[in-house]
Amino acid sequence: MNTSIVLTIVSDDQPGLVEALSEVIADHGGNWTESSMMSLAGKFAGILLVQVAADRADDFIFALETLEARGMQIVVQRTDAVAGGDAAREHSIDLVGQDRPGIVHEITEVLARHGVNVQELETTVQSASMSGESLFMAHARIFIPAQTEMDKLQDELEDLANELMVDIELEV
16 A cells, blocks of 8 residues: 655755656655646756655655755655545636736735635746736636536636736636
């Protein structure tokens, strides 16, 4: 029987971090199943799901501590949750507009009010090509409960887009 373990890693960015992590996983017969990792402002950050035999889980978790000597901070959480357990529908949202504080909060406030679960969120700020102003862009993968009234959600997102003066596209 396998145990699912979610790891969250933060470290100064340097070559070999992913290799060191994958080595510990492989040494314990683990399977690297899902992950998202990137470098931001000189820091490496990642989250990943590992499957490891239940009888090897404690040794695996103990071995992860050796990576702290390389400057990695690792948070370990066991889970028995199964992905995609309810009747939620997967959709995506794209947003583009002039950057300002609070955009993510205002969008996620509308989503939470409708019971929407944000599965992935990627954001970036870059210089607009013509004006040079800061342009905020976001892409999210979301799960909308089957009972959610899509028209009401769409209307609220459109009202918010007008208020924030951004483009919001909900793929339905």
